[in-house]
Amino acid sequence: MDAHLQHxxxxxESVLCAVNxxxxxxxxxxxxxLWNTWMARHSARSGEEMVGQDFFAVFPELRGQRVDTAIQQxxxxxxxxxxxxxxxxAPFPLFAQPGVDCERLQQAVEVSPVTAPDAPRYCLIQxxxxxxxxxxxRLLREQAMVLRSQTFxxxxxxxxxxxxxxxxxxxxxxxxxxxxxxxxLLMIDIDNFKAYNDHYGHQKGDQCLIQVAxxxxxxxxxPADLMARYGGEEFAIILPDTDVEQASLMAEALRLRASELAxxxxxxxxxxxxxxxxxxxxxxxxxxxxDISTLIGAADRALYQAKRGGRNRIHSCLPD
Amino acid sequence: MFNLSELENDAxxxxxxIGVGQAASSMSAIVNEPVRMSVPSISFMxxxxxxxxxxxxxxxxxRICGVSQHYxxxxxxxxxxxxxxxxxxxIVRLMVGEAVPLKELTEMxxxxxxxxxxxxxxxCVGTLANIFxxxxxxxxxxxxxxxxxxxxxxxxxxxxxxxxxHIDFVLEKHQIHGYVAFILDMSALHDLKEQINLYIARAxxxx
Numbered sequence: 001m002d003a004h005l006q007h008x009x010x011x012x013e014s015v016l017c018a019v020n021x022x023x024x025x026x027x028x029x030x031x032x033x034l035w036n037t038w039m040a041r042h043s044a045r046s047g048e049e050m051v052g053q054d055f056f057a058v059f060p061e062l063r064g065q066r067v068d069t070a071i072q073q074x075x076x077x078x079x080x081x082x083x084x085x086x087x088x089x090a091p092f093p094l095f096a097q098p099g100v101d102c103e104r105l106q107q108a109v110e111v112s113p114v115t116a117p118d119a120p121r122y123c124l125i126q127x128x129x130x131x132x133x134x135x136x137x138r139l140l141r142e143q144a145m146v147l148r149s150q151t152f153x154x155x156x157x158x159x160x161x162x163x164x165x166x167x168x169x170x171x172x173x174x175x176x177x178x179x180x181x182x183x184x185l186l187m188i189d190i191d192n193f194k195a196y197n198d199h200y201g202h203q204k205g206d207q208c209l210i211q212v213a214x215x216x217x218x219x220x221x222x223p224a225d226l227m228a229r230y231g232g233e234e235f236a237i238i239l240p241d242t243d244v245e246q247a248s249l250m251a252e253a254l255r256l257r258a259s260e261l262a263x264x265x266x267x268x269x270x271x272x273x274x275x276x277x278x279x280x281x282x283x284x285x286x287x288x289x290x291d292i293s294t295l296i297g298a299a300d301r302a303l304y305q306a307k308r309g310g311r312n313r314i315h316s317c318l319p320d
Numbered sequence: 321m322f323n324l325s326e327l328e329n330d331a332x333x334x335x336x337x338i339g340v341g342q343a344a345s346s347m348s349a350i351v352n353e354p355v356r357m358s359v360p361s362i363s364f365m366x367x368x369x370x371x372x373x374x375x376x377x378x379x380x381x382x383r384i385c386g387v388s389q390h391y392x393x394x395x396x397x398x399x400x401x402x403x404x405x406x407x408x409x410x411i412v413r414l415m416v417g418e419a420v421p422l423k424e425l426t427e428m429x430x431x432x433x434x435x436x437x438x439x440x441x442x443x444c445v446g447t448l449a450n451i452f453x454x455x456x457x458x459x460x461x462x463x464x465x466x467x468x469x470x471x472x473x474x475x476x477x478x479x480x481x482x483x484x485x486h487i488d489f490v491l492e493k494h495q496i497h498g499y500v501a502f503i504l505d506m507s508a509l510h511d512l513k514e515q516i517n518l519y520i521a522r523a524x525x526x527x
Contacts, residue, residue: 066346066349066350069346073442073446077442077446077449077450077455078393078455078456078457078458079442079445079446079456079457079458080438080458080459080460081438081439081442082431082434082435082460082461083435084428084431084432084434084435085428085431086412086416086428086429086431086432086435087351087415087416087432087435087436088350088435108431110460112460113457130428133427133428134428137426137427137428140422140426141422144422171417174417174492175417177353178352178353178417
């Protein structure tokens, strides 16, 4: 090869190595033929180590995934593919500081065919770090959420309102279905609340609602658990990723917490003469998703059973 | 206007249905939920007619969200996936499962929309190329937002004929109607018709 051409080739390779984006080139056999400096920096694996290796031997978890399809599209159909950060959660194990960080860089990936004269097609994988843009959008969403939560809370008790419940239920229901996770719903009713209102007046009634709501909401610890005022003296709690046993334990803790408040209730139907709650539990099992209305219906039925069983108790129903 | 015989038309609808079927299964794999797509019909029209059809009946022109890719090889075309703006918001949010909708697609969501377009367009054109036993090269997807006229001309292509595919997209009980437009010039139309007839001849065992 003449010296000029040799020089040009070395220059081109240096440029590819210097660009501020991850670049991997695969040959038609999906062997790595180029692994640039950016890749080495964010993967802690050097070019010398990687070149010549089979791509899927290095990243076995990507076999059959979208990256695999995109490589096939490039090598066999000559089409480039875009893998967005939003729809593909960080496919490559790349880190701002490998060995220090445990969260992967947010990635936008492009896979393009590259033709070389007299050789089967190659494919270029470019990886962009979009962590900053992702962070900016997260902030934007959080602010939108704060603004919205002002119209999403119950004016009296300060916990989530019915509208918030409907939105959260929709979201958690989808998440449970996609992730094959269980989802539990609790329906909580203050026992003999009408009699309480009649006896003590509406102002005391409101205070009772505020006190019970605050005490019960205080038991929830995980950020995705949501307690909402469902209507009147009825509350609902969404417990994502929670099976029947865990939901029953939680319901029992809530029931106990309400009676610990020891709010006097002269007209209570029980001998306790205190404010108590009844709780209905419904759980959607991870392998048997049902409609939201079915799940709510089951929780309502369970609550009715708890009431009929003598109040101040919990009861669970399977949705069907 | 350019026309296909009934047989040619049916063959092309069938080819596109294979294409969007593959696109639907790729998208299904991404979201881990059933996604169904079909092409109920196709039609040829000129660019102005396509613009009017996409703009809808309302006097105020609705904004359209488009993802375009350029292809060349066996034939040359600008392919554009288009949805009314509110439908594109719906698709992306259904795909992403995001609970806090903002008024417009964010930068990251636009990129997701580009990926959806990339999957659908590559599947449609890829199926065509495979069936025609020819090769095409494609560009990366570009995102556009604007009136239907703006989007149909954004590619800068001078060609005037539009092959318009109606696309039905079904995800999680939501049915969304959209379009894929292929902008073709006369020679591309000629090549397309020729390729369809070669395919039909092969399918019927005459070649």
